[in-house]
Amino acid sequence: MSTVIYPSPIFGPIHSRRLGISLGINLMPSDGKVCTFNCIYCECGFNEDFRPKHRRPTREEVAAGLEAKLKEMHTQGVHPDVLTFAGNGEPTGHPDFAGIIDDTVSLRDKYCPDAKVSVLSNSTFIDRPAVHDALMKVDNNILKLDTVDAEYISNVDRPTSPAYDVRKIIEGIRSFNGHAIIQTMFMKGTFVRRSGDGTPTTIDVSNVDEKYVKPWLDAVKYIAPQEVMVYTIDRETPDHDLRKASHEELDTIRDRVIALGIPCTASY
Numbered sequence: 206m207s208t209v210i211y212p213s214p215i216f217g218p219i220h221s222r223r224l225g226i227s228l229g230i231n232l233m234p235s236d237g238k239v240c241t242f243n244c245i246y247c248e249c250g251f252n253e254d255f256r257p258k259h260r261r262p263t264r265e266e267v268a269a270g271l272e273a274k275l276k277e278m279h280t281q282g283v284h285p286d287v288l289t290f291a292g293n294g295e296p297t298g299h300p301d302f303a304g305i306i307d308d309t310v311s312l313r314d315k316y317c318p319d320a321k322v323s324v325l326s327n328s329t330f331i332d333r334p335a336v337h338d339a340l341m342k343v344d345n346n347i348l349k350l351d352t353v354d355a356e357y358i359s360n361v362d363r364p365t366s367p368a369y370d371v372r373k374i375i376e377g378i379r380s381f382n383g384h385a386i387i388q389t390m391f392m393k394g395t396f397v398r399r400s401g402d403g404t405p406t407t408i409d410v411s412n413v414d415e416k417y418v419k420p421w422l423d424a425v426k427y428i429a430p431q432e433v434m435v436y437t438i439d440r441e442t443p444d445h446d447l448r449k450a451s452h453e454e455l456d457t458i459r460d461r462v463i464a465l466g467i468p469c470t471a472s473y
């Protein structure tokens with residue numbers, strides 16, 4: 206298994222398909238993964254295979270690490286296009302997420318005022334007022350919504366809380382009043398799900414069919430985000446039976462979003 210556990214709290218810069226020269230900010234421990242989802246396509250692997258022993262970086266450690274890296278990049282004449290909160294799990298779960306966003310915006314204004322601040326989130330904490338308010342301060346509030354089908358979510362995104370309710374998530378994304386970018390993974394293939402006694406069941410995890418695309422499009426229209434990003438598997442995944450959605454499938458979905466009057470990009 207060739208999955209990626211990122212350094213913490215700062216990694217990169219790396220060239221992102223969607224974001225340009227991106228300096229990564231990882232609010233999770235450096236030796237494992239902490240996420241409220243356990244996606245079968247996660248490039249960091251399955252939660253149960255990468256339980257961390259270390260703690261998360263503190264707010265102070267994040268600010269110090271980011272400032273040191275921005276100074277170093279400035280000296281080298283390298284200018285980030287974006288400061289991206291991503292890494293080994295869900296960034297908005299950090300208890301000081303709101304303060305870290307304030308620090309990051311200040312450091313961005315000081316060292317690289319043209320750079321955007323982006324947060325890649327699975328949307329599970331957007332009902333927390335402090336998280337919501339912090340996300341309103343970032344340039345790119347990128348929120349995952351892979352489908353609106355509850356069974357598909359439980360098979361593919363696999364929320365760790367039984368209280369997860371996609372209808373509430375849709376309302377939560379809508380409450381940003383357009384200050385949100387929906388990010389959706391489209392893929393094909395199969396996944397072997399095991400019941401409590403270990404009995405395997407092979408399930409189809411394609412979400413490119415109309416059964417999934419039409420209700421998702423209806424939700425996108427209802428939310429009215431500033432933009433939608435559709436993408437597919439790019440790196441190695443912990444489940445090796447997953448397949449990429451085709452260019453044609455992604456382009457068709459992208460064009461249907463654009464037909465709703467919402468900008469949309471497709472990454473292959």
Ligand code: SF4
Pocket residue numbers: 240241242243244246247248249292293294295326327349
């Ligand atoms: S939400 Fe992101 S970090 Fe969490 S399991 Fe899914 S892909 Fe991995």
